[in-house]
Amino acid sequence: MEIVKYEGHNLDELILRAKKEYGKDVKIISYEVSKGGLFGRKKYSLFIQVPSPEEGFFDLLAKEEKNEEIDRFLEKIEKMIDKKIEPLKKAIEQGGCGSDLSLPSHTSMPAELDFAEQFKEFTGDALDLIKLLIKKDVDPKIAKMLVKESCGFDIDANKFDLNTSFFKEALVNAIEKKIKFKGPLRLQKGAFKVISFVGPTGVGKTTNLFKIASELVINQKLKIAVISIDTFKVGAIQQARSFSNILNIPFYAITDSKNLKKTLQNLNGLDVVLIDTVGRSHYDYWRLGEMKEILGSGSDFMDISLVISCNYKNSEAMEIVNRYRTFFPINDIFFTKIDETYKPGILLNLPIKADIPVSFISTGQKVPEDIRVLNPERMANYILGEHS
Ligand SMILES: Nc1nc2c(ncn2[C@@H]2O[C@H](COP(=O)(O)OP(=O)(O)O)[C@@H](O)[C@H]2O)c(=O)[nH]1
Numbered sequence: 001m002e003i004v005k006y007e008g009h010n011l012d013e014l015i016l017r018a019k020k021e022y023g024k025d026v027k028i029i030s031y032e033v034s035k036g037g038l039f040g041r042k043k044y045s046l047f048i049q050v051p052s053p054e055e056g057f058f059d060l061l062a063k064e065e066k067n068e069e070i071d072r073f074l075e076k077i078e079k080m081i082d083k084k085i086e087p088l089k090k091a092i093e094q095g096g097c098g099s100d101l102s103l104p105s106h107t108s109m110p111a112e113l114d115f116a117e118q119f120k121e122f123t124g125d126a127l128d129l130i131k132l133l134i135k136k137d138v139d140p141k142i143a144k145m146l147v148k149e150s151c152g153f154d155i156d157a158n159k160f161d162l163n164t165s166f167f168k169e170a171l172v173n174a175i176e177k178k179i180k181f182k183g184p185l186r187l188q189k190g191a192f193k194v195i196s197f198v199g200p201t202g203v204g205k206t207t208n209l210f211k212i213a214s215e216l217v218i219n220q221k222l223k224i225a226v227i228s229i230d231t232f233k234v235g236a237i238q239q240a241r242s243f244s245n246i247l248n249i250p251f252y253a254i255t256d257s258k259n260l261k262k263t264l265q266n267l268n269g270l271d272v273v274l275i276d277t278v279g280r281s282h283y284d285y286w287r288l289g290e291m292k293e294i295l296g297s298g299s300d301f302m303d304i305s306l307v308i309s310c311n312y313k314n315s316e317a318m319e320i321v322n323r324y325r326t327f328f329p330i331n332d333i334f335f336t337k338i339d340e341t342y343k344p345g346i347l348l349n350l351p352i353k354a355d356i357p358v359s360f361i362s363t364g365q366k367v368p369e370d371i372r373v374l375n376p377e378r379m380a381n382y383i384l385g386e387h388s
């Protein structure tokens with residue numbers, strides 16, 4: 001910033017001069033009047049501010065002040081927006097992100113009111129358990145249905161409340177009634193059994209197949225073989241082959257149904273054959289049809305386990321189940337990656353909505369130890385965040 005002084009006897013003329021030289025928006029700071037000279041005529045000193053060619057310290061400071069003003073203005077707007085969307089944010093939190101029933105039907109209604117309306121037949125601990133389940137991404141309808149299983153009618157309050165003071169007990173009881181569990185693998189020696197693992201790419205089919213293989217070979221002392229029809233994923237065969245070598249079990253890589261039939265016939269003397277499949281996109285109908293042809297050749301003695309990652313969104317997982325079940329009868333759901341899942345509501349939502357029993361849960365990448373048989377208590381622990 002630079003100050004320029006004009007002097008003369010006519011103030012209007014001085015202003016005109018300044019404007020001519022520095023533009024019509026020139027900033028007038030002040031003027032002074034003095035009397036002097038022979039005839040005592042008025043003399044004016046006009047001070048104007050002109051922009052300097054380079055920005056000085058004061059210019060920058062002035063700009064800063066302006067930015068602060070803008071910042072304050074923006075902050076105000078942000079606060080106003082926050083206030084407006086607050087009920088919506090609460091509704092999403094209570095409805096559980098990712099749940100397909102997560103948004104309340106009328107979003108203009110404050111979340112608490114809507115929650116109270118949806119669950120008005122419950123009170124006390126029952127209501128608290130419903131809230132907790134929804135927070136863990138359990139579908140609100142399923143949360144309601146499960147909690148009701150462990151409720152009694154409180155005549156005083158005219159509402160349902162838990163008939164135990166322990167959330168875990170209430171949840172285990174409800175899970176026992178509503179979800180089927182396949183239980184530990186109890187395979188007979190000599191009773192030729194085939195188990196196939198299907199599901200999208202990367203969910204953990206190969207890794208977990210070998211966890212099961214280890215259990216069968218090392219603990220149950222069964223004679224087993226592994227067949228891989230996962231010939232399309234880069235490195236898949238090598239990965240499976242090296243696991244098989246470690247466990248010292250026969251491994252076969254197969255690409256068409258005729259070979260699968262023949263191989264299965266040849267392996268008839270074994271106790272168990274585990275089949276690892278290609279994990280394609282579940283949208284790939286044509287390929288799934290082809291796989292059905294391959295798996296279909298042994299359907300009488302074959303169990304098909306659908307492997308699903310707990311990371312999936314509820315709606316996505318349900319879609320996967322529906323696509324796969326149009327091609328194969330699914331015997332059980334095998335959950336993986338619980339260790340990477342903060343809100344494991346899918347554990348309850350999927351088996352209940354799909355009406356399919358659950359088998360195992362994979363708890364990490366380590367082979368063979370990171371796997372557990374799912375049972376009601378374990379499932380309740382994962383939901384309540386009490387697992388160790
Ligand atoms: N964190 C975590 N990673 C897993 C789990 N199960 C498998 N994985 C990893 O997921 C990746 C894909 O597994 P893979 O068995 O090749 O999947 P596939 O394509 O279905 O056969 C590998 O890096 C596995 O180590 C699990 O329970 N937790």
Ligand SMILES: [Mg+2]
Pocket residue numbers: 205206207230233236276277279
């Ligand atoms: Mg694989």
